[in-house]
Amino acid sequence: MPHPTRIADDVYESARAVSAQEGRSTAEQINHWARVGREFSIHETAARSRVEAALAGMLAVDELDAAESKVYNAEVRVGIRDRLRNVDFGAVLAGRGIVTVALDDEGRLVEYHPDGSERIVAEQPAP
Incomplete structure (x- = not known):
């Protein structure tokens, strides 16, 4: 079965x-x-x-x-x-004190800081 x-x-x-x-x-x-x-x-x-x-x-x-x-x-x-x-690279890098940059769900470029804060670096250009 x-x-x-x-x-x-x-x-x-x-x-x-x-x-x-x-x-x-x-x-x-x-x-x-x-x-x-x-x-x-x-x-x-x-x-x-x-x-x-x-x-x-x-x-x-x-x-x-x-x-x-x-x-x-x-x-x-x-x-x-x-x-x-199974690896959360953002968490691994944050644990090492490294700022990462990635696109969020809205297509914006965002900095992710080890302290948990975020900063939008660039907005997605209008079509």
Whole structure:
């Protein structure tokens, strides 16, 4: 029986794009990827051990063979994407005392100060 779950937008969109080529629905493609990933993750192999050692910094990346390097790079890419989704860069920079500048919802350029204050730097030009 299927269980409802949230899927990251990037995973869903990738699955939607690939599913037609693979002859699967989007849900079937996500399930396929999950099963392949599960099988890869649960089967402890020498190659997997080497990739995990490289990820932990216990083995130099240049010691991995071509196939191991592909897995290592995939793990790193996914790890970076996952971490970036959970980082509030404004809060991190404010904690370091850095003023940031960004567009607000109205298209104005705004300075955000570490003390929580804001200053509009430029208004959006009229069309």
